Amino acid sequence: MNNGVNDLRRAYLEFFESKDHLCLNSFSLVPQNDNSLLLINAGMAPLKPYFTGQEIPPRKRVTTCQKCVRTGDIDNVGKTARHLTFFEMLGNFSFGDYFKHEAIAWSWEFLTEVLKLDADRLYPSIYGEDEEAFEIWTKEVGVAPERITRFYRDPETGECDNFWEHGAGPCGPCSEIYYDRGEKYGCGKPDCKVGCDCDRFMEVWNNVFTQFNGDGHGGYEELSQKNIDTGMGLERLAVVMQDVDSVFDIDTMKAIRDKICEMSGKKYQVDALDDVSIRLITDHIRSSTFLISDGVTPSNEGRGYVLRRLIRRAAKHGRALGIKGTFMAKLSETVINECKDGYPELWEKREFIFKTLTAEEEQFNKTIDKGLEILAGMEEKLVAAGSKELSGEDTFKLYDTYGFPVDLTAEILEEKGFTYDAAGFEACMEKQRQTARAARKETNYMGADASVYDDIDLSVTSEFVGYDKTTSESTV
Ligand code: ATP
Ligand code: MG
Ligand code: MG
Ligand code: MG
Numbered sequence: 066m067n068n069g070v071n072d073l074r075r076a077y078l079e080f081f082e083s084k085d086h087l088c089l090n091s092f093s094l095v096p097q098n099d100n101s102l103l104l105i106n107a108g109m110a111p112l113k114p115y116f117t118g119q120e121i122p123p124r125k126r127v128t129t130c131q132k133c134v135r136t137g138d139i140d141n142v143g144k145t146a147r148h149l150t151f152f153e154m155l156g157n158f159s160f161g162d163y164f165k166h167e168a169i170a171w172s173w174e175f176l177t178e179v180l181k182l183d184a185d186r187l188y189p190s191i192y193g194e195d196e197e198a199f200e201i202w203t204k205e206v207g208v209a210p211e212r213i214t215r216f217y218r219d220p221e222t223g224e225c226d227n228f229w230e231h232g233a234g235p236c237g238p239c240s241e242i243y244y245d246r247g248e249k250y251g252c253g254k255p256d257c258k259v260g261c262d263c264d265r266f267m268e269v270w271n272n273v274f275t276q277f278n279g280d281g282h283g284g285y286e287e288l289s290q291k292n293i294d295t296g297m298g299l300e301r302l303a304v305v306m307q308d309v310d311s312v313f314d315i316d317t318m319k320a321i322r323d324k325i326c327e328m329s330g331k332k333y334q335v336d337a338l339d340d341v342s343i344r345l346i347t348d349h350i351r352s353s354t355f356l357i358s359d360g361v362t363p364s365n366e367g368r369g370y371v372l373r374r375l376i377r378r379a380a381k382h383g384r385a386l387g388i389k390g391t392f393m394a395k396l397s398e399t400v401i402n403e404c405k406d407g408y409p410e411l412w413e414k415r416e417f418i419f420k421t422l423t424a425e426e427e428q429f430n431k432t433i434d435k436g437l438e439i440l441a442g443m444e445e446k447l448v449a450a451g452s453k454e455l456s457g458e459d460t461f462k463l464y465d466t467y468g469f470p471v472d473l474t475a476e477i478l479e480e481k482g483f484t485y486d487a488a489g490f491e492a493c494m495e496k497q498r499q500t501a502r503a504a505r506k507e508t509n510y511m512g513a514d515a516s517v518y519d520d521i522d523l524s525v526t527s528e529f530v531g532y533d534k535t536t537s538e539s540t541v
Contacts, residue, residue: 070299116294130155151351153407158292182305187208189240192216193215233281234281237273273295276291300312326343339385374470394419440469
């Protein structure tokens with residue numbers, strides 16, 4: 066085994082197969098029969114019916130490597146060493162079968178015995194009041210008590226990173242495993258420790274013990290069927306195993322990164338701003354390629370808008386690097402080559418992927434120069450007026466006329482220390498929706514009132530980053 070991403074994925078799945086788990090293929094990024102989620106953001110998400118008892122699982126022990134998209138992490142991408150919008154989540158699941166003892170012991174066995182990671186660099190965390198997990202870690206696994214971090218609920222909000230819960234229903238404490246990457250990745254603050262937001266102590270694995278049924282108001286009942294739901298980021302594991310600086314340096318990602326450098330004539334790690342662009346494109350081309358292969362196409366609503374934003378953002382950063390013309394289709398060839406072993410659908414859908422990327426990029430390229438020029442003019446006016454906030458109307462004009470997703474405008478403004486009027490923008494959007502609705506009411510589509518379609522396109526635009534927030538953070 067050479068610690069390549071494909072080897073690590075196989076090693077994990079085979080390890081859990083050896084523990085009697087059934088290995089299932091990754092599910093689509095598009096949730097099936099689940100309106101609560103825009104895109105699959107965790108290994109457990111497509112398995113929900115097995116957890117709730119709605120459906121009988123093919124076996125009580127299942128293992129997967131699941132494609133995930135977390136748009137809630139988009140602002141971190143390119144800036145931290147560990148966040149991507151698209152990543153693969155390794156997971157082992159128990160539906161009313163094994164519980165904490167096995168889950169904890171196996172996660173430790175896999176990391177320290179199969180992968181032979183140095184146990185002195187691993188730090189478990191637990192939910193503050195989970196004495197059972199504490200006992201297992203200290204007495205059964207043999208981790209020194211002082212190496213275990215307890216995370217408590219925030220006394221004001223009641224929230225806790227280590228208690229998995231979404232409204233009413235099955236919920237429970239978590240136990241995470243962090244890897245100490247060493248001081249050079251730290252923030253340098255004297256209190257830098259597990260839980261710090263910097264890249265030193267990197268969360269690698271989260272074990273969720275769904276043992277309660279919550280009433281949604283802080284009341285919990287022990288479940289008779291206790292479940293295990295775990296998630297480990299494959300790219301993060303590869304960072305540890307390949308001993309590289311960030312997720313953008315692991316084998317599969319580096320191939321994409323190198324291709325971007327080749328296309329732009331830029332070298333990685335020469336200019337900090339260029340590096341952010343290179344990393345951002347490396348990430349966004351992966352998420353775009355995988356989303357299209359699962360049937361998502363660019364549009365102005367829902368999943369389609371997620372994709373549109375990713376492609377347009379990458380296209381804009383490609384320009385910043387000096388790449389001429391369309392480049393995403395060519396780049397997605399590298400993604401497909403790197404990932405087709407694990408995901409053969411990428412190869413099968415390659416023509417559709419190339420066509421979709423190029424069409425979207427071309428459409429954006431038609432207006433981007435003009436849009437950037439207009440935005441520069443707007444910025445000059447802001448400076449002259451001594452203001453730091455672009456009006457909602459101007460932000461809307463960029464969106465509506467020049468196809469600038471609002472976060473792209475926000476990002477360009479931010480580089481100069483400006484912001485935009487989000488409420489004003491939203492008001493313009495709402496006005497446009499109402500106009501569209503009124504127009505549809507007047508138009509009689511083949512004798513039917515077209516306003517019946519109104520519900521379909523309501524989930525638009527500016528809430529983008531928040532779409533999966535409620536279900537993405539600290540959730541496996
Ligand atoms: P973090 O606190 O670092 O943002 P998280 O607590 O949100 O991670 P979980 O929801 O617990 O993450 O997901 C399980 C695992 O998936 C994490 O331990 C991590 O290895 C991986 N993971 C989560 N978010 C990302 C991401 N944006 N990019 C790559 N891997 C991720
Ligand atoms: Mg997170
Ligand atoms: Mg976390
Ligand atoms: Mg977590």
